[in-house]
Amino acid sequence: MAKKILIVDDDPNIVTYLEDFFSDNGYETCSASDGSEAMIVLKKEKPDLITLDLEMPEEWGPRFYRKLMKEEEFRKTPVIVITGLTGGKYAIHKAVASITKPFDRDKLLKIVKDTIG
């Protein structure tokens, strides 16, 4: 069964781009436009990996991550931070990787493959 990736980003262009990119590489995807929506999608879809933006209109990335860590079922779900902010790599220390926009998609794919296969 294809592994599922949850894409959390408030920029619809990034979401569409990542959805297409991951689907082309054999992954299933689902998406959310901010932290609170992501929490709902997370519980419904049970993804194998999450890509997370930091700055979003309502619930920001780090706060979503904090809630994620409190969920016994999902706390081990790997997270890749994809952000336009400088210093973003320090926001979520336990993330699998932290990537700054604009990013190299091959590099991202390698991280995803190394993490969930």
Added chain:
Amino acid sequence: MFKRILFATTASPSCDNAARVAFDMAKRYGSELIVFHVLGIPSRGFSRFVTDVRTGEIVTFDDDYLGWVKEEMKNTYAIQLDMHQKSRIEALPGVPHTEILRAARKRDVDLIIMGSTTREEDDGTYTYRSATGSTLQDVTKAARCPVLIIGRPVASVWGGFSNIVFGTDFSRSADSAFLFAYKVAKTFGCTLHLFHAYDISAIHSGKIMEQDEIEDNMIEAREKIRKMYIPRLKGFDNYEIEIWEGIPYVEIVKFARENYADLIVMAHHTRKPSSEKTLLGSTVEQVVLRATCPVASVNRPDKIKDI
């Protein structure tokens, strides 16, 4: 709670992170935001010249130049200003910290937001030491309201408060900080972490401390928090008490990071309560520079009582 916020800025990239917090807070909490810039004069006396913050050059001050600076500020924060209607730009010449304090007093602001320093990162010199800027130092020691400081870029990415760390050493001046932390926690429904770091740095200079002694002191500190602060929470029960041993600033930064704190509240200086003579305490200064979230320095009870 934050009806009016003063965001003191150079409108240069060094203030971008503080700007992110200032605009987000204002929008989130419906605050009026004053985006405030002081055109620094080169001396303390009257001057027709000001220092251009971007080039560092001394330029003649006149209405044209002021208009141009305001225009530049508008351009810098164009998107944010557009998104938050209750914000306005103000600029005037003077000594930065004096004018920031004056503006905060005159406009009765509840909070001042600033970056920690405009200086570049490690310049490679032998004497380099991380330190906060002099304007911040002067503002924090005399401000009647809490000063929210954004030290690192990562400190700006939280978006609202829901997890507050109050760092205390049980001094009298920590009381105002406690009151502020409690009021923010209560107003916004946050978890309040009452945190004390037991200082064991004397070990490095040869003082022998048995583990029993350290842990006895930690138990005692916990008891002290229970006695000093809990009764004043008046039934507010969303709190946790935590005592760690180590070098205080390291422990506070670690604790905040591990708990994904989005605000640290500390007293400006603990030795001399409400003093306008002391600089930012060494512990809070290091926390400001190292924390992964904004740090509020509180020196006086004045504004907090009104909140």
